Amino acid sequence: MNDSTMRHVVVIVGGGAAGLTVAGLLRRTQPDLDVAVIEPSEHHYYQPAWTLVGGGTYDIARTRRLTADCMPSGVTWIQDRVTGFAPDRNRVELASGAAAEYRYLVVAAGLQIDWGRIQGLEATLGSNGVTSNYRYDLAPYTWECIRSLRGGEALFTQPAMPIKCAGAPQKILYLAADHCRGAGVSAGMHFFTPGPAMFGVPFYSRALDKVVDHYGIQPHFAHNLVAVDGPAQKAVFEVTEGEEKRSVELSFDLLHVVPPQSAPDFIKASPLADASGWMSVDKHSLRHTVFDNVFGLGDCTTTPNSKTAAAVRCQAPVVVANLLHALHGKGTERSYDGYASCPLTTSNGRIMLAEFLYDGVVAPNFPVDPRIPRRAYWWLKKYYLPFLYWRMLKGHLGFDWHRQRSFPEALPAIEP
Secondary structure: OOOOEEEEEEEEEOOOHHHHHHHHHHHHHOOOOOEEEEOOOOEEEOHHHHHHHHOOOOOHHHHEEEHHHHOOOOOEEEOOOEEEEEHHHOEEEEOOOOEEEEEEEEEOOOOEEOHHHOEOHHHHOOEOOEEOOOOOOOHHHHHHHHHHOOOOEEEEEOOOOOOEOOOHHHHHHHHHHHHHHHHOOOOEEEEEEOOOOOOOOHHHHHHHHHHHHHHOOEEEEOEEEEEEEOOOOEEEEEEEEOOEEEEEEEEOOEEEOOOOEEOOHHHHOOOOEOOOOOEOEOOOOOEEOOOOOEEEOHHHEOOOOOEOHHHHHHHHHHHHHHHHHHHHOOOOOOOOOOOEEEEEEEEOOEEEEEEEOHHHOEOOOOOOOOOOOEHHHHHHHHHHHHHHHHHHOOOOOOOOOOOOOOOOOOOOOOOO
C-alpha cells in the first residue's frame, strides 16, 4: 500500500444521475456512512431537457450546474478518471496513478457516445445543418437549424440500441414537424432507424404511428447512418433487407444525428463486464453476477430496461436497500421491476408519457390512457421533472405511483 491509495466503505464510480442519487440516499439513510464518488467532470448536466433546448423551448444554461454544488453533503468527491477495476482486490485504479479501495462498490458510470463510428460526422457537427441534441454545445444549434429551415429535406436518425433515452431521437422530430407546420414551412420529414418500429413497446409504438401519420413523416426502418459528408450535405445509410445490405445516399438540409453508444471502455475491458461489454448485474437485485460486494445501476449495466433518468430514480433505492442489507445484515432487500419512463414530446405543448416495466408491461403513474398526448405532461416535463431531478441528486425522490394497468387494445383518438 502507498499514500496514493484511498480507502472508503462505499465507493461510487460516476457522478451522474445514478451515482449522485445513490450517494444522496445512502447519506440520508445512514448519515455517518463513509461514501466517496469518483467523477472527473467539473459540471453536471440535466440532459433530459436538451430535447426542449433543441426545440426552442428551454434555456441551455439551466441544464448545467457545478458538480461541487450537486454533490450530496458529507460525500467525498474524488475528482479523477477511472482506468480499471480489480474487484478481486476491492480496488479501483485511477488515471492519476492513485487508487480507491472499498468494502462495497457501486458502478454508475453511464455510457459513452461513439461519435467516431459514423464516418465524417465529427468534422461537420455544428455546421452544414448537422446537429445532435446529445451534446450540450449542439442542442442550441439544433433549434437554429429548425427555425432556419425553409423547405428541403430534414433527416432524423436513431442508431442501434441500446442508447440513453430511446425516445429522444423522435422527440425532436415531432417538435421540428410541429414548428414547420405552425410556420407554414413545407419540408420533408424523415425518420431513420435500424429497428422495425417507431418504439420498442408495441402499445406505445402503434400510437406513435398515428403521430407520424399526423405530420406526414416518412419512417425508414432497417436504416443505419454510417457516413456524413457535411459540405455536400449528403448522408449515407446502410439498409438491411433480409440477409442483404446495401448503401443509400440521401441529400439533406437538416440532419439531426443520434450517435451510436456503448459501455465505457474501462468497463468493457474489466472483469465486471460480460461478453456484451456492459456491466453484468442481476436485473432485479442490481448486484453483480460474480462479485457480491459490487452493485451497478444506470446506463452502464446489462439490465434490459430503457436507459432513462426515470429508471435511475427507481433503481437507486433498490441498490441502497440491498447494499445496506449486505453491509449490516438487516433491513429489507428490494427488487427492481424494470420501470422506465419516456416523456415523448409529440408537439410544442403536448406529451405522450410512455411508462413501462421489463418486457414492455405498461405501468403508468396515472390511471388515464398514457397513449393520449396531454398538456399536463408538458408541464410535468418542462417544470416539475427538472425540479425533481436536482433534488433527486441529494436523495429526495418525490412521488412514485407506477403500477401495471390495463387499457383497451383499440387506439384512442390521438391529437399530437
